[in-house]
Amino acid sequence: MPQLPAPAYPADVLARLEADAKEVIARYPGSRSALLPLLHLVQSEEGYVSRTGMAFCADQLGLTTAEVTAVATFYTMYRRRPSGDYQVGVCTNTLCAVMGGDAIFDRLKEHLGVGNDETTDDGKVTLEHIECNAACDFAPVVMVNWEFFDNQTPESATRLVDDLIAGRTVEPTRGAPLCTYKDTARILAGFPDPRPGAVEASGGAGAASLIGLKLARGEAGPQTRVVGPRGEAPADEPQKGAEHLSSHAHPSPGHRPSTSPSGTQDNPQKTSASDPEHPAGPAAEEGE
Numbered sequence: 001m002p003q004l005p006a007p008a009y010p011a012d013v014l015a016r017l018e019a020d021a022k023e024v025i026a027r028y029p030g031s032r033s034a035l036l037p038l039l040h041l042v043q044s045e046e047g048y049v050s051r052t053g054m055a056f057c058a059d060q061l062g063l064t065t066a067e068v069t070a071v072a073t074f075y076t077m078y079r080r081r082p083s084g085d086y087q088v089g090v091c092t093n094t095l096c097a098v099m100g101g102d103a104i105f106d107r108l109k110e111h112l113g114v115g116n117d118e119t120t121d122d123g124k125v126t127l128e129h130i131e132c133n134a135a136c137d138f139a140p141v142v143m144v145n146w147e148f149f150d151n152q153t154p155e156s157a158t159r160l161v162d163d164l165i166a167g168r169t170v171e172p173t174r175g176a177p178l179c180t181y182k183d184t185a186r187i188l189a190g191f192p193d194p195r196p197g198a199v200e201a202s203g204g205a206g207a208a209s210l211i212g213l214k215l216a217r218g219e220a221g222p223q224t225r226v227v228g229p230r231g232e233a234p235a236d237e238p239q240k241g242a243e244h245l246s247s248h249a250h251p252s253p254g255h256r257p258s259t260s261p262s263g264t265q266d267n268p269q270k271t272s273a274s275d276p277e278h279p280a281g282p283a284a285e286e287g288e
Contacts (some may be wrong), residue, residue, distance in 0.1 A: 040190075042054075042187035048080060049083055082123075083181055084126040085164075089129070090128075092129040095136045095139045100153060105127075108154075108157055108158065112127055114182075135209030137206035138150035140153075144160070145181050148175055176193070176197075176201045181197055
């Protein structure tokens with residue numbers, strides 16, 4: 001149904017936002033490039049991107065509200081409805097899910113009495129599942145206003161949200177101190193972070209993230225090769241279980257593949273390199 005024009009901000013709020021918007025827009029050679037931080041700016045005012053906020057962004061940048069809406073609805077970091085002081089995101093992507101992320105999310109839904117993308121009645125916590133926090137070596141991971149809480153369990157996550165609701169101090173596993181969702185939005189808009197020690201705080205990658213780099217540099221110990229070159233046996237002694245893996249990768253002449261779905265290693269399909277009737281040029285080693 002058609003909607004009435006969005007109401008304007010109160011005069012004092014409008015004046016303050018216009019001053020902030022002017023500072024943001026000045027950073028960019030093209031004004032429309034400032035749309036993303038301006039959306040964070042209006043989100044810091046109301047806790048979500050309202051129709052009033054989108055109209056403000058459109059006026060400041062000379063865009064249509066349709067253009068602003070297209071961007072605001074594309075990125076999940078922009079909320080489209082009122083949110084709590086703390087955005088609790090549970091990673092339910094593959095690794096976190098199998099490590100317990102699904103169980104954490106189910107427990108929090110039951111404990112808080114809300115569903116996905118819903119806010120508790122006291123306005124403290126908004127719960128949502130998110131696809132990936134890029135912290136797989138700390139799985140399962142929960143984020144609160146984009147700060148990391150690593151290696152969580154249903155019990156620890158329940159204590160976490162209880163502390164948030166009770167107003168108790170909560171320390172992220174790594175990174176900057178926690179602040180409210182509105183404060184986070186203002187920081188993402190590009191304004192100085194007022195939290196003591198926030199700039200210096202950091203959280204390095206975990207050991208699982210760095211092992212590949214260490215292997216490439218030869219820094220992972222005396223046995224740095226994981227597998228031997230194709231067609232050659234590994235130079236070092238095979239690890240426990242290697243014989244079992246080798247028997248599947250290089251079956252003996254009398255080995256009879258088991259029946260399995262097409263495309264598996266026990267039932268290989270023709271490729272361009274093995275099917276003369278459908279040549280596609282030489283296959284590089286990496287693409288075999």
